[in-house]
Amino acid sequence: MLCFGYALIGIVRLSPTPPLPWIARAYVDFFRGTPLLVQIFMIYFGLPALAQNFGFIFSLNRLAAAVIALNLNSAAYIAEIVRAGIQSIDPGQTEASQALGLSSVQTMRHVIFPQALRRMLPPLGNEFISLLKDTSLVAIIGFEELFRKGQLIVAENYRSFEIYATVALVYLFLTLLSSQAFSRFERSLNPINEKSN
Template identity: 40%
Template structure:
């Protein structure tokens, strides 16, 4: 006889994290060392949020395009989408960041200069391609492959009869996708999309290897200058925890709200 698992446990883990957060707030208020660290890290918070939002939106658009290409009736599109997804998913994000920053971006600058010389525009230098833009590009490419698989699974979860019924009503391909297929697929893909968004918040810390002034990079520079490694990395970890746990709770609440509306 298997033991019954309670449906709802009291979230003691959230109580522990809340108490830890209150301790961190108190330390920032009462300790000059923590106050100094937090004042420096605030600038990096906005960079982290900006990088995450821009890269995630672009990755969603690219991932949706890849998913639709992978489900296309044209073999070339299907094979090209699968090639991209398998290659990108097989390369570590840190390696992809370095490759985009120091191989792809200079190559794009060279290609632009070739076109500029032909049409009479001024050439640009590799340093004119900001590291922040390179970091956003790399995260976009990295997550596009993972999001493409999420979109593909969601689109395939919709019964073909739904699309056929919409076709019989005279809807064209775009109207069927917009009004019939995607709204049903969205209920399936929302949880994994939310999980990947939270994961990107954490993976955005990798842009610090390019010198982008996000939370992690500012923390490394501050710790190397004032030797307050304990206080600095405590606050860095706490900021990421607050961001990711808050997003996770909001996404869970949104999912529950959607289920109530469906009922």
């Protein structure tokens, strides 16, 4: 469901009907143009402070703030990947599909998007790996993910090199595993490469 939402932002950016593409462009520019660390602070500390100015009192727990910040940031990058993937398909295919009586939605679903998805997979894999590594940033608000767990262990036994090296190896293992998974999925969508292998 989240992936559909991310893709929808990219598709909206291609819409000829204002103001939707302007809003999508502003969203993408903001979250791609500002540091993720700043976004985490804005959501965890800034949103409750802003709400308090309007008479509402609430607080976000660390997990919710981390998930929201990482998703909002990643959505901006994925939206651009989707937009670029769709635009890489020859416009003549859209014209031919509509000449055959397919609607815009049918054309996107059955003709354009399946081809674009193959071209999106490598950058989508890169974005997933970047997101995986970016989870370490949420340690700044005290959320106990992998890096934060390492910090807490170091605070107990002071063996910083060994602990951080272990954390780095775990991240490396996860990124290599993710890279292999995306590579296999990419090959499965390309029957020519699959047969040649």
